[in-house]
Amino acid sequence: MTREEETQLVLRVQNGDQSAFEKLVLDNQNRVFNLAMRMVNNEEDALDMSQEAFIKAYNSIDNFRGESRFSVWLYRLTTNVCLDFLRSKTRKAHSSLTFTEDEEDGKELEIPDERFSPDSITERNELREAIARGLNALPADYRAILLLREIESLSYDEIALVLELEEGTVKSRIFRARKKLCEILIADRNFSYTPASNRQKEV
């Protein structure tokens, strides 16, 4: 769908044409579901989140003024719905979902080793699986920003719109998220296999 077609559909919805909204849903449902799925890691919850995001979009369609693509606005709604959901789930567990970024400033970046440059397909798959585990272990705000950047391929300024952050904050939060993910991967016991260390054992 071109931006022009999208604009026309949005106008029609704003003027009361409900059926036009269905076309917008169809065009964006995979993006929204994919993001929700990676955020909450559970299909049933992800479907609920996705549906809620679209319903919120419909109810607040007059707030969409077309400064960005409709999908960017949807990403914002989806991210917020997922973050709220995750926050309410973990409130009892007392874990901090919004990372206090100050905590991270002092820590030095752990220099990673060769595991991150997989040579074989097996190693590549292992890395991919470890990353999927690592993503789930990240604080939700870091997970959201990495998903938007790496999976939805949004630019820094689009991410700034989605997360309502300054671009400088986007830049540094992505860096911190990657740094944190590295630490998680290094500590991941299931990911400690490397061909090099195996060879050493044989000696």
Next chain:
Amino acid sequence: MDACGKYYEMISQLIDGELSAQQESELRTHMGNCPDCAKVYEAFSGISQGMNLEIRTAPAGFASGVMSKINEAQKSNRRKKQSPWKIVFPVAACLALVFVVSQSTGMFGGGKSANDTATLENRMFSSTYDAGSATDAAPSYKSEFAGDAETAYGDSAAIEISDKNTATELVELLVSGQPLQNRDIPTAAADYTVICYLGEDNSGDGSGERNISIWWQGDELLCRLDDRPQALYDCTASADEILAIINSYLD
């Protein structure tokens, strides 16, 4: 290594293609001489590539499921309270609500009786609209306000609510209900107008303000955003609740 601190962040930006040509060249030169940074670059790109995870797609029937939910919500009783969705204002915006107060026809004048309710009813809606219960007494308010969208400024005193929390709460309540479809825009003058001044330009026409026209109708409020004539909303809060907020702010 502290010296490499700024390079680590640049490496992250390089992966995202967000460095200028000059910055990129400076970074690559540095990485040629710094094994630690080279390792960080490999790790960050490894992560980036490793994140080409399977793209999940929505199941068949998802879209029609969404549309049925929307239809259900439209048909269900509009008087039922729904949770307000948030209107997104810029974080830095200072939201001031200006209530235009004039003399009045005021439904919100102190000590009004049901008689005034009747008068109000006559002023309202075109006959296509179901006016609903007319027996509720008009809520009372410290000052009076009235006026229609055109003469909202009139010669009235304005009450500015600059407390962002109160202002935000009010706006969210006023424009929080279901959008009303397929109904006539009320032809009668609005009973009152709320003018929202936003700290930054956040209205489509560049004026930095949004007008909300409000019609009181029995126990419910209908609100219209003036910058979108078709946008008529059912306010989920009752007139009493709105006034309670205003009155407590004025205390």
